[in-house]
Amino acid sequence: MSSIDISNKEFNSLSQLIYSESGINIHTGKMELLKSKIAKRMRSTKISSYNNYLKYLAGNKDEITEFIDTVTTNHSFFFRENTSVQRMIDALQLENKLSQRTFNIWCAACSTGDEPYSVAVQMLEQGLRFSILATDISHSVLNTAMRGVYTRERVKNVPTPLLHKYFQKGTGKKTDYVRVKKEVMSYIDFKKFNLISDPVPCEKFDVIMCRNVMIYFDNTTTEKVINSLYHALKNGGIFIIGQAESLMSLKHKFKSVKNTPSTFQK
Ligand SMILES: C[S@@+](CC[C@H](N)C(=O)[O-])C[C@H]1O[C@@H](n2cnc3c(N)ncnc32)[C@H](O)[C@@H]1O
Known part of the structure; x- marks a missing residue:
């Protein structure tokens, strides 16, 4: 103390x-x-x-x-709360069958990058075209994200075949670390962004993930944040929050998605 x-x-x-x-x-x-x-x-x-x-x-x-x-609490890890990510990717795959295009994803409050990299390797695995904007208020977590080096503990939930395919193993003194491959990094643009004061980007997104940050906000702030994120989504776009978070008792226009945890649609 x-x-x-x-x-x-x-x-x-x-x-x-x-x-x-x-x-x-x-x-x-x-x-x-x-x-x-x-x-x-x-x-x-x-x-x-x-x-x-x-x-x-x-x-x-x-x-x-x-x-x-x-x-700020920066705790994050690879493949955290991955069910909602898998369901989101299933939905994008269906859409991709109807019309092939590049999906724009925004990981708002991405912390040290574990979340956008987890999404990227799964999108690549499904052969989907995409780009990810990954933002956070903290420049120190963004620096870690851009370095792309993690302890093996942080990637322990990454399925082994994906770990071998998209990460490089550290050697010598770095044996307990892995590095995200450059190819994966090239899909992600890391930027500083404050959810409560910065204007949302002009481009519209197919998916916005804003997980495990609103838990630290009060209802007034959360309402403001989710409503501005709503405007940044395309019609029919997907909005994903953290498992411990809820939009209940907040004023918003999102529709919840049946049988899909923590997922909403515009
Ligand atoms: C617990 S981490 C969540 C990381 C990741 N989304 C996940 O679920 O694993 C919360 C992140 O929110 C960021 N954060 C806190 N306040 C913020 C704000 N006003 N705008 C943007 N990011 C914020 C913190 O810097 C931190 O990296």
Whole structure:
């Protein structure tokens, strides 16, 4: 635990800052977590006084970004909640039989890239044409995503034939790591994007995945996010959320898809 003392007022203004910048709600139960994150940023910025750090944070956009980076939860892994991905790919295959085309997919809140790479290898395996826009608020996770190097633990759910086909095994000191092959990387465009403040791209998507991030938002923020994502989808397009998330009790225009978990349609 950190030795920093935060008054309720300071906690409130910090959580307000996090909320207004990222939509993430940090309640008082997260006080210790927040303190440890501040201590981490103080070490990185070499600022020894907590008050000086707060002043520095208030006047520095880059530091606000770094700070938000440390408080966001980036947990992800390959083939996470893959049933909805498989069903989405089945739907695209059916559509592809009717008219062959390139499918545009947006992984909003893609974290370290595990999600878009998992989608890409399965799309490639089915011979579908596609491009993926993969975005996140955090530049550090995007850097990891663009590097494409992961521990074997992170890829343990990837079926072995796909692991052999689309990843390179590390050697020597890197034996516990794999690297996503360049061919897979070429289908994905990684970009910084804040779901609560950036305007959605002009292009329309066949699929938007926004999984395991809205769980950190309140209803007001989630409603705003899902409604702007709705506009970024093509008519008939597919919207996928995380298994622990729900659109119940929110105002939206999506139709739920029968027998398909966490999946909606425009
Ligand atoms: C738990 S990860 C989910 C990753 C992936 N979608 C999955 O399901 O495995 C949540 C991600 O949301 C990102 N995030 C948080 N607030 C965001 C915002 N306002 N806009 C865009 N991304 C955000 C975080 O940086 C983090 O990488």
